[in-house]
Amino acid sequence: xxxxxxxxxxxxxxxxxxxAHESEPLTEEETKKLKLDTIPEHEMASHEVICHACGWxxxxxxxxxxxxxxxxxxxxxxxxxxxxGNKWLMWDKMTDGSLGNDFITWKFLKEKGTKDIPILxxxxxxxxxxxxxxxxxxxxxxxxxxxxxxxxxxxEEREGYQKQIVAAIKEMRQITSPVPCAVDGTPMIDRFIGCxxxxxxxxxxxxxxxxxxxxxxxxxxxxxxxxxxxxxxPTEAYMERMRAGFREYKVPVDPAVGEAKFQKMKAWVxxxxxxxxxxxxxxxGNIIVHDGKITAIIDWETAGFLPWWVEYYTLRERTMEWFDxxxxxxxxxxxxFFEKVSKPINILQRAYQACPKxxxxxxxxxxxxxxxxxxxxxxxxxxxxxxxxxxxxxxxxHKDTHAYIDHETIFHDNAPKF
Numbered sequence: 001x002x003x004x005x006x007x008x009x010x011x012x013x014x015x016x017x018x019x020a021h022e023s024e025p026l027t028e029e030e031t032k033k034l035k036l037d038t039i040p041e042h043e044m045a046s047h048e049v050i051c052h053a054c055g056w057x058x059x060x061x062x063x064x065x066x067x068x069x070x071x072x073x074x075x076x077x078x079x080x081x082x083x084x085g086n087k088w089l090m091w092d093k094m095t096d097g098s099l100g101n102d103f104i105t106w107k108f109l110k111e112k113g114t115k116d117i118p119i120l121x122x123x124x125x126x127x128x129x130x131x132x133x134x135x136x137x138x139x140x141x142x143x144x145x146x147x148x149x150x151x152x153x154x155x156e157e158r159e160g161y162q163k164q165i166v167a168a169i170k171e172m173r174q175i176t177s178p179v180p181c182a183v184d185g186t187p188m189i190d191r192f193i194g195c196x197x198x199x200x201x202x203x204x205x206x207x208x209x210x211x212x213x214x215x216x217x218x219x220x221x222x223x224x225x226x227x228x229x230x231x232x233x234p235t236e237a238y239m240e241r242m243r244a245g246f247r248e249y250k251v252p253v254d255p256a257v258g259e260a261k262f263q264k265m266k267a268w269v270x271x272x273x274x275x276x277x278x279x280x281x282x283x284x285g286n287i288i289v290h291d292g293k294i295t296a297i298i299d300w301e302t303a304g305f306l307p308w309w310v311e312y313y314t315l316r317e318r319t320m321e322w323f324d325x326x327x328x329x330x331x332x333x334x335x336x337f338f339e340k341v342s343k344p345i346n347i348l349q350r351a352y353q354a355c356p357k358x359x360x361x362x363x364x365x366x367x368x369x370x371x372x373x374x375x376x377x378x379x380x381x382x383x384x385x386x387x388x389x390x391x392x393x394x395x396x397x398h399k400d401t402h403a404y405i406d407h408e409t410i411f412h413d414n415a416p417k418f
Contacts, residue, residue, distance in 0.1 A: 011069060019274060084096065088137050095127065095134040101182055103136055105300035116167035118296050132387075141298065143290030150284055157292060164294045165287065166327045169311060173328070175277040178306035179193075180205040182278070188304045191280065192313070192350045194219065196357060199384055202392040205306065209271050215350060217262065218394055223351030224265065225258025226373035265351075268344040270309055278306040283319035284321040308340045312381035317342060362386035 017030050021253035026034070047059045053072070060066060070090075073081040079093040093100070106123045126135035146161060180188045187204040194203035194216040206212040213220065279286075288296045315323045316337075325333045364383040384390060 026330075028129070032208065041229045043391075069216060083135070087140060091134070091136040091138065093134045093136075094333060094385070095129070100125075100134055100136065100301070104184050104303045105303045106296055114171060116164070116171045118168070118294050120296050120298065122341060130351055131259045141288040141296035143295045145285045146287040146289050146294075147284035149289070160292055161287075161289060161294065161328065162324070162331075165282075165323070167281075167407075168294070168297060169328050171278070172277040173311075177277075178271065179207050180275050180307065181303055182304040186202035188306060191302055192310060192345065194352055195349075196359065196392065197372055200359060200390055200392070202359075202390075205272070207272070209269055210266060212251075212272060213262075213266050213269065213348075219350050219355040219357065220265070222253065222349060222356075222394075223258075223263045223354035225254045225256075226262040265344060267347060268340075269348065270307075270341050270344075271309040274308050275305040276308055277303070278311045279303050280306060280310060280314060281319070282311065282315060309337070313341060313345060317346070358395045359384070360391040362390060364388065 012311075015028070015033060017034065019026075038184050047057050050056055050058055050061065054068065054070075056068075069085055071083040073083050073089065075081070079091060082090045082092060103123050103125055106119055108118060109119050112157070119238060120141055121139045122137075124137040125140075126137065127133060150158070182188055189201050190203040190205050190212075191198075192205075193212070196202045206215055279297060280299060281295065286297060286299045287294055288298060312323075312325045314330075315321070317323070325334065325337075361383050366381040366383070367378040368381070
């Protein structure tokens with residue numbers, strides 16, 4: 001495993017053999033180990049690029065003694081996290097016309113000063129908001145993600161970390177806003193009901209429950225009307241189709257039913273305010289720990305002033321279902337939250353997903369030949385991650401008679417019938 005504190009060449013290149021002089025001959029065993037018996041003796045470097053990710057050439061490989069100290073940590077969608085020496089990491093992302101919510105929220109907390117919300121020591125933006133690419137240097141937090149050790153630490157250690165998480169959440173919830181927004185005042189993207197996917201920014205969270213749902217009315221009414229009663233439970237016919245290999249289930253649409261269900265849902269969903277500072281993606285992988293202490297909470301990309309219920313909802317439904325919210329609020333009603341918040345939000349999420357929607361250029365893709373003949377991976381670059389327009393619209397071509405419900409979106413909890 002790559003160790004940023006170890007600058008010995010063997011940390012970067014394995015199976016090195018040290019010789020006293022370049023002219024010292026190799027043994028037969030050493031030649032086989034280095035696989036030199038398969039390489040022409042006088043192969044000349046031609047400056048051909050042999051790694052499209054970093055621009056590494058055969059000249060740099062054969063002639064220089066340079067080994068890059070920059071290493072890929074991970075990649076997702078159209079962004080990559082690089083290790084830069086032993087202190088820094090660097091995010092390489094496409095920009096959305098801002099400095100990025102992660103950086104903006106970190107800067108807000110850094111300037112405000114926090115007692116129980118541990119954040120990274122430094123973040124440095126290397127670009128302007130209107131630059132097409134966003135480069136962000138961030139300091140390494142000391143320690144490891146809590147997810148790496150959670151299964152092997154003691155109950156007492158877990159309780160210690162939970163108390164620190166509770167303290168951080170309590171402090172965050174003291175920071176409020178009269179409206180839903182990012183910490184810089186820009187509208188908050190809807191990741192909870194009207195979400196078409198992480199890369200899409202189709203809808204924003206509105207000031208009131210009514211405004212929020214009315215903005216999604218066409219999709220929600222359609223999705224709600226395209227279901228049985230109770231619509232979230234798979235029928236036997238559906239299960240038969242799924243067992244036969246079908247991924248979609250054709251169900252009837254009734255606009256009158258959709259309207260009636262929509263009005264009932266508006267009364268069931270909780271009011272949005274108050275709006276409190278919320279991380280929005282708080283899981284063990286985003287909590288860095290060392291020697292029993294949380295050293296940093298990272299990845300504030302979805303953070304902002306969000307409805308009061310969002311933090312616990314995301315903890316319960318997506319990340320840390322074991323978390324005891326009564327440590328944050330002693331008067332909290334866990335069962336009531338499930339009935340009054342989790343169920344209606346889940347139903348609306350599935351209804352929205354059931355509605356046929358289209359986004360311009362969403363499915364366009366560039367395909368490319370492999371860069372390495374010895375490992376010929378197929379390469380493709382989806383345009384939706386490279387600045388596609390992604391204009392959202394209702395798919396009227398499929399709306400008249402039927403909706404198609406992917407079996408992965410079926411909600412299995414026993415919510416009451418309409």
